[in-house]
Amino acid sequence: MRGSGGGGAPIPRQRRASGPGPRQEYLDAFDEEDDVFAPRTPASAHAADAYASVTDWSAGTPADPRFDDHDHAGPTGTPAPGKGAKSRTFTGIAAAAVTTVLAVVVAGQVADDPGGAGVQSQSATDQARDIRDSASRADDRATPAPGPAAAPLTYDAKMARTYPLAATLKGSGKFDAVPGIAKAPGAGQKLTYRVDVEQGLGLDGELFAEAVQKTLNDQRSWAHNGAYAFERIYTGKPDFVITLASPGTTADWCAKSGLDTTVDNVSCDSAATERVMINAYRWAQGSETYGDRDIHAYRQMLINHEVGHRLGHGHVTCDKDGDLAPVMQQQTKFLDHDGIHCRANPWPYPAS
The missing domain is CATH 3.40.390 (Collagenase (Catalytic Domain))
Structure with a gap:
């Protein structure tokens, strides 16, 4: 917004449209007098947060911004060139590189294990394998197939x-x-x-x-x-x-x-x-x-x-030693009587 005095504030520079080329601060960081691969002392006592935003607005910034107007333009201005600016820019690049590497690693893990359930999937797989192995062992110890069924006892056997x-x-x-x-x-x-x-x-x-x-x-x-x-x-x-x-x-x-x-x-x-x-x-x-x-x-x-x-038959005994006992002899009680030995016989007509 224009001021009311005679001297107007500088007209803000028009922001360049984002193009396919690298950002200007990345190009400025790589001038000839600064070796970005040489060891460098951090511009600020505060350690850079690898998980912070790529643009580090707080790095190297004094507690009160009023004492550093010559180093920073406003949010709409272009950063003034200088070693301080390049140092801050390098810090941003390093953070971006770390973030990029982490993103690649995480992406690889996600690609290898969609859904992020690697441990759970492995645990479930192990459990399934244990159940399958247990079932296999149970199958191995299954009761052998029964042999031919025993034939029922015959009348004579009973x-x-x-x-x-x-x-x-x-x-x-x-x-x-x-x-x-x-x-x-x-x-x-x-x-x-x-x-x-x-x-x-x-x-x-x-x-x-x-x-x-x-x-x-x-x-x-x-x-x-x-x-x-x-x-x-x-x-x-x-x-x-x-x-x-x-x-x-x-x-x-x-x-x-x-x-x-x-x-x-x-x-x-x-x-x-x-x-x-x-x-x-x-x-x-x-x-x-x-x-x-x-x-x-x-x-x-x-x-x-x-x-x-x-049928009307009474008790009788055998009369000759060695003969079959008549079926009407009391064979449950005796076979031999009066010095005569009788042989067991279940039939009225054994010779038939």
């Missing part, structure tokens, strides 16, 4: 085994009928039966039912020569009920027909009732007369013997 059951067991006295039917295979007199198993025995009721059907309809059994044909039913009224029960329950039902099974823990045909009682302890554990090796045959003898009573 019948050849003993099963745990206490000799003193007394069950609940409640029975479950084994579901299903098994048609009579022959043309003889048909007798129907149901199979009941006392609850809580822990024995295979279906195996027991299968054994009854196979045994009774064997040609060595009571179905011999077409005399009978036995059929298992599930509903309706049967001719008799073959019952697998605990020793205590067996004794209760046998007592209904005046029989005592507690002395030798045996089975019975409770003729006054519909039940043919098979002692579950004997079914599961067998007897000393047959031993574990022949328990399959012993179970066949139990069925044939007690059903034989239901």
Whole structure:
């Protein structure tokens, strides 16, 4: 703004438009009498801030600008030439160079690690690799492929085994009928039966039912020569009920027909009732007369013997040393009697 006196203030120089060439202060700094590559004492006691603006307005400036008007023009003026100005300009150039180098370094880091997440990315990568390695190790220790599944036990294999059951067991006295039917295979007199198993025995009721059907309809059994044909039913009224029960329950039902099974823990045909009682302890554990090796045959003898009573047959013994014991001999209790040795036999007609 113009003053009111006769002497006007100097007309401000017009600022040159920014062009492609270097700034004037950069050119002035490189005159012949000043070696910019020689060691130089800083123009000011204040250390230059490498992160400050490229133009250092405060470097070398006295505390009060009124005492340095000859060194500085106003903000719109051109800096006066001189060593002080060149020194300040060099300081600005150095700061610019440092800033440029830092910018290049940072730019390189940013280019190498976009988003500035190098450490986090590396940490995430390490974690992913650890998880992958852990999974790989787990895969390496995976359970080997199972071999062929074991074949289910056959009927004969099941019948050849003993099963745990206490000799003193007394069950609940409640029975479950084994579901299903098994048609009579022959043309003889048909007798129907149901199979009941006392609850809580822990024995295979279906195996027991299968054994009854196979045994009774064997040609060595009571179905011999077409005399009978036995059929298992599930509903309706049967001719008799073959019952697998605990020793205590067996004794209760046998007592209904005046029989005592507690002395030798045996089975019975409770003729006054519909039940043919098979002692579950004997079914599961067998007897000393047959031993574990022949328990399959012993179970066949139990069925044939007690059903034989239901068909009207009484007790008999062998009469000749070394002969097969008749199926109606009390083979659970003994094989030998009166000096005669009898051989175990589960069938009414063993030679068939």
